[in-house]
Amino acid sequence: MKYQSQKVALYYIYGALTLFAAQIVFGVVAGTVYVFPNFLSEVLPFNVIRMIHTNALIVWLLMGYFGAAYYLLPEECETEIHSPKLAIIQFWLFMAAALAAVVCYILGIHEGREFLEQPLPIKVAIVVVALIFLYNSTLTLLKGRKTAISNVLIVGLWFVALLFLFAFYNPANLSLDKMYWWYVIHLWVEGVWELIMASILAFLMIKMTGVDREVIEKWLYVMVSLSLFTGILGTGHHYLWIGTPGYWQWIGNVFSTLEIVPFFAMVVFCFYMVWKGGREHPNKAALLWALGCSVMAFFGAGVWGFMHTISSINYYSHGTQITAAHGHLAFYGAYVMLNLAIFTYALPYLRGRAPYNQQLNMWGFWITTSAMAFMTFTLTFAGIVQVHLQRVLGMAYMEVQDQIALFYWMRLGAGVVVLIGVTLIIWSLVVVPRARPATGAVRQTGK
Amino acid sequence: MMEHKTVSARTATWVWGVASTATILALAATFEQVPGGALIARFLPVVIIMAVASTKAWLILRFYLGLRNAQGSWTGLFAAFLIVIVVGVVFAQAAIILIDQ
Amino acid sequence: MKGDKNTVDCPVRDVAVDIAAPEGDEDTGGWGGLEFLPGHPLIWVLILSELVVFGAFLLVFSAVRIMDPAGFAADQLHLSPLAGGINTIILLTSGLCAVFAMRAVEHGKLLSCRVWLGATALLGLVFLIVKLLEYGAKIDAGITIDTSTFFTLYFLITGFHALHVVLGLGILCVVGIWPSRINIETGTAFWHMVDLIWVLVFPVIYLVR
Numbered sequence: 001m002k003y004q005s006q007k008v009a010l011y012y013i014y015g016a017l018t019l020f021a022a023q024i025v026f027g028v029v030a031g032t033v034y035v036f037p038n039f040l041s042e043v044l045p046f047n048v049i050r051m052i053h054t055n056a057l058i059v060w061l062l063m064g065y066f067g068a069a070y071y072l073l074p075e076e077c078e079t080e081i082h083s084p085k086l087a088i089i090q091f092w093l094f095m096a097a098a099l100a101a102v103v104c105y106i107l108g109i110h111e112g113r114e115f116l117e118q119p120l121p122i123k124v125a126i127v128v129v130a131l132i133f134l135y136n137s138t139l140t141l142l143k144g145r146k147t148a149i150s151n152v153l154i155v156g157l158w159f160v161a162l163l164f165l166f167a168f169y170n171p172a173n174l175s176l177d178k179m180y181w182w183y184v185i186h187l188w189v190e191g192v193w194e195l196i197m198a199s200i201l202a203f204l205m206i207k208m209t210g211v212d213r214e215v216i217e218k219w220l221y222v223m224v225s226l227s228l229f230t231g232i233l234g235t236g237h238h239y240l241w242i243g244t245p246g247y248w249q250w251i252g253n254v255f256s257t258l259e260i261v262p263f264f265a266m267v268v269f270c271f272y273m274v275w276k277g278g279r280e281h282p283n284k285a286a287l288l289w290a291l292g293c294s295v296m297a298f299f300g301a302g303v304w305g306f307m308h309t310i311s312s313i314n315y316y317s318h319g320t321q322i323t324a325a326h327g328h329l330a331f332y333g334a335y336v337m338l339n340l341a342i343f344t345y346a347l348p349y350l351r352g353r354a355p356y357n358q359q360l361n362m363w364g365f366w367i368t369t370s371a372m373a374f375m376t377f378t379l380t381f382a383g384i385v386q387v388h389l390q391r392v393l394g395m396a397y398m399e400v401q402d403q404i405a406l407f408y409w410m411r412l413g414a415g416v417v418v419l420i421g422v423t424l425i426i427w428s429l430v431v432v433p434r435a436r437p438a439t440g441a442v443r444q445t446g447k
Numbered sequence: 448m449m450e451h452k453t454v455s456a457r458t459a460t461w462v463w464g465v466a467s468t469a470t471i472l473a474l475a476a477t478f479e480q481v482p483g484g485a486l487i488a489r490f491l492p493v494v495i496i497m498a499v500a501s502t503k504a505w506l507i508l509r510f511y512l513g514l515r516n517a518q519g520s521w522t523g524l525f526a527a528f529l530i531v532i533v534v535g536v537v538f539a540q541a542a543i544i545l546i547d548q
Numbered sequence: 549m550k551g552d553k554n555t556v557d558c559p560v561r562d563v564a565v566d567i568a569a570p571e572g573d574e575d576t577g578g579w580g581g582l583e584f585l586p587g588h589p590l591i592w593v594l595i596l597s598e599l600v601v602f603g604a605f606l607l608v609f610s611a612v613r614i615m616d617p618a619g620f621a622a623d624q625l626h627l628s629p630l631a632g633g634i635n636t637i638i639l640l641t642s643g644l645c646a647v648f649a650m651r652a653v654e655h656g657k658l659l660s661c662r663v664w665l666g667a668t669a670l671l672g673l674v675f676l677i678v679k680l681l682e683y684g685a686k687i688d689a690g691i692t693i694d695t696s697t698f699f700t701l702y703f704l705i706t707g708f709h710a711l712h713v714v715l716g717l718g719i720l721c722v723v724g725i726w727p728s729r730i731n732i733e734t735g736t737a738f739w740h741m742v743d744l745i746w747v748l749v750f751p752v753i754y755l756v757r
Contacts, residue, residue: 453651459647493756507744516584546617
């Protein structure tokens with residue numbers, strides 16, 4: 001760690017990990033409701049459990065991005081953060097807003113719009129958080145060195161904030177409501193979040209492979225161009241059945257099919273850089289997360305997304321467990337693993353230590369990733385059976401749910417394993433073993 | 448980014464002349480089409496039209512976009528792109544005629 | 549924080565600073581081969597993406613036509629191959645002007661370059677006017693994007709293309725203001741791509757029946 005103010009990233013990383021744990025716990029609870037439908041139904045209805053599961057995910061991912069930005073901006077810009085104090089205020093405001101949202105949900109106060117359920121005052125608080133961040137990070141960027149990585153990251157985060165403003169517009173017409181809703185949801189995860197992802201991966205590759213910055217920045221530009229080229233009009237694949245004009249079918253089919261390309265480019269990028277660099281970085285776990293992120297994002301977002309993006313297939317599959325399978329692996333592969341990669345990389349520096357708990361961390365990686373892959377398969381099979389019974393044979397929804405109960409059991413099993421894996425990961429990141437004598441550290445350098 | 452040599456004015460004008468003439472010929476070929484005629488009368492014009500189109504595209508690629516200076520792999524990639532389109536369109540025409548029969 | 553910097557940190561950071569791609573390496577540009585094409589490599593990322601998208605649209609168009617050849621043929625009668633043909637020649641001529649603009653900048657003749665760019669853009673404008681007249685005729689005949697699959701795809705594909713012509717005009721203006729060699733090369737590469745796509749769109753939509 002070169003700059004004192006990078007330390008504020010610690011707040012964000014710990015906050016993110018806390019919400020990560022909550023997200024997974026609520027995920028397991030939701031998975032339990034699928035097999036015991038009345039589980040907690042009096043205390044905590046399923047819709048609230050799901051709300052907390054998804055909202056916690058989004059908030060901790062955002063928190064991770066903020067943390068990543070505060071960690072890498074000083075190194076990229078070669079200057080301290082404009083105001084570390086403001087960054088800390090921003091963190092606590094964000095955390096308070098997140099907790100207030102959870103309390104509201106439990107009390108049944110929410111706006112009911114999927115993922116944007118936050119009551120209005122909390123939405124306003126989120127905007128304030130975003131404004132503080134943009135002010136702080138942009139001033140940092142302006143006073144320091146401008147690199148492709150920091151520029152792309154900050155442009156990405158600016159658009160995250162700007163697009164969120166559509167959350168305030170909720171027309172009464174349901175088609176319009178959904179249309180604007182996707183401006184936030186789709187253009188986040190299949191648009192500007194990919195900019196954030198590409199820039200953080202590029203940062204990690206520069207740091208861990210030793211490949212020339214110039215080469216990596218060129219790749220970054222290509223990946224970003226491809227993401228925007230395919231992702232923006234790819235929004236069309238959400239406009240197939242919500243009442244938008246028919247031409248969206250064609251736009252959606254063509255552009256969203258191509259959305260797999262930037263994810264493929266990221267896989268090639270990461271592996272090529274590691275191969276080209278040919279250096280052994282001491283933080284193997286961070287490298288594993290970065291490589292794993294590109295691969296699982298390619299499968300979860302790219303392949304699983306492509307499977308049901310063509311409208312003639314989506315006509316049958318939309319709103320089934322196939323969507324759930326895609327959603328789980330895409331979020332895990334692309335954005336959860338991305339955050340864990342930068343956390344694993346940054347924490348040893350932030351805490352002034354050699355890379356620690358590497359084995360435990362990597363076990364966490366394999367356990368969680370395998371379990372997520374298994375969950376994705378079970379949900380995919382559940383979805384295929386569901387499509388056939390419900391959409392082709394026309395069986396009733398609840399009747400079909402009984403038929404796929406076995407898959408829900410397996411999903412719950414996978415969820416429990418994920419919980420175990422995540423516990424290992426968080427443990428390996430947070431609990432630092434007592435410092436070894438200096439000789440130990442020196443010996444490590446030599447290997 | 449390397450220095451590329453742009454085509455000479457004479458070559459560029461030749462390319463333009465050939466492509467424009469080909470366009471007029473393709474138009475003429477369309478008006479000659481007899482709907483519901485013999486097999487070959489429905490198939491051949493499409494082949495001619497697509498051959499003309501890909502020739503024009505190839506000329507633009509090589510001389511205007513400067514691909515003639517690029518490596519063979521680039522030439523191959525763009526050739527493959529044109530082949531896929533031509534084959535796709537011609538194949539569709541063949542399928543339509545066959546289904547009709 | 550500098551004080552407790554770990555011994556492990558230093559070599560890693562130095563690695564990141566020290567290693568640079570050696571000069572003369574085949575990977576000098578680091579653009580994976582794109583640097584061998586004229587213009588800025590990123591314009592080629594765009595050109596390749598555009599070709600894939602328009603290629604996909606044309607293949608989709610042909611595939612959908614198999615399902616309803618009679619409907620497509622009937623709808624196609626509303627198009628004017630003559631207008632399309634004229635537009636093809638307009639764009640080809642425009643492309644020729646762009647080549648002349650490129651030649652002019654190569655020889656350091658900025659004024660001549662700008663004049664040729666102006667001619668390029670002017671022809672692009674004529675293309676758009678013809679296009680708008682065509683669209684106007686369709687709308688007067690009560691034909692819209694929702695009329696049939698043929699017209700949905702017709703309006704989408706030619707509309708996307710026309711938008712690229714508009715974008716191309718903007719790019720030509722920008723590179724005309726700053727006419728460095730690389731800028732002109734990049735701008736005209738985009739323009740030739742627009743030309744190239746039209747040369748494929750026109751026969752598939754207007755002529756093949």
